Amino acid sequence: MDIKLQIIIAVIIFLVLIFIINMIRKGQLVLKYALTWILVGVGILILDLFPNLISGIASLMGVGQPINILFFFGFCFALLLIFVLTVTVSKMSIQIKDLAQQIALNNQSNEKTKNS
């Protein structure tokens, strides 16, 4: 890989990491969910700084083109992340349902005490 390309990628990753950390600082992103993205950024940075790693893994797994390994990992990670999000959404929808029910019940009993 060209040294120029390596530097450009490294700079982009750094900017993204700064952006994510800044969002956490401002409270727009929950650290728990941002952690995966930070780890991904660090992972890509490592692969960028040591490009021989990818070729090494590719030959170890018997994959001809090193780039395919990269696509494969990217795809697996994306699927994993989407699945984790689905789990989170399920949990949240149950919590929101319970909250809505409790609010409705409280409102009703408040109205009743107000009227009597």
Place this chain on the structure above:
Amino acid sequence: MKKLIIIPAYNESESIVETVQDIINNAKDFDYIIINDCSTDNTKELCEQNNFNVINLPINLGIGGAVQTGYKYAKENDYDLAVQVDGDGQHDPAFLCEMSEYLITHDLDMVIGSRFIKKEGFQSSLMRRVGIKYFTWIIRLLTGEVVTDPTSGLRIINKEIINIFCKEYPRDYPEPESIVVLLKLHKKIGEVPVIMRERAGGISSISAVKSVYYMIKVSLAIFIEAIRK
């Protein structure tokens, strides 16, 4: 003995007043609570104008979430029996006394009002009946019990089942699934013949497009319930 009628209502302005009047006149030893599932029409205003006992959900939860709100209300207010009566006028409150007596005398946990024991009154469309027969078949296959009308919303339950349903109740199309839950817990379910009317207003929550989703979702849910320990 405190008995509660739970009336889930989503956009039922055409029939809600009649339904509730009918309940007040014909089911005198029952209290009632309307669960307004964040209707977009004037169901809420109609209930308030008529001084009906109503709980207004802040967001739309679907039929399962609405009915569960009713069960939570029953639990908080220490009711012994709770029964679901749909807000569209399909269920005749005249059967409620008979159903609650049947539950008490036969020491059952749940009594379902079934259209298909005497086969009287509104029998639903052919496609619906085929679907219902299929659920009867799959429930018998998985639990060995025969429930002739597993999709009936007219169901009365005792205190123990109220507690179970407060903890866990399916979100959409809850009826067949919750029957399997109870049968797996070895609860006793009975059926009483009832006559149902055609809905007085509003539209069914199960449209033609949704029915495919309905069949797949409920089948899967029943299957998962059946293999759960």
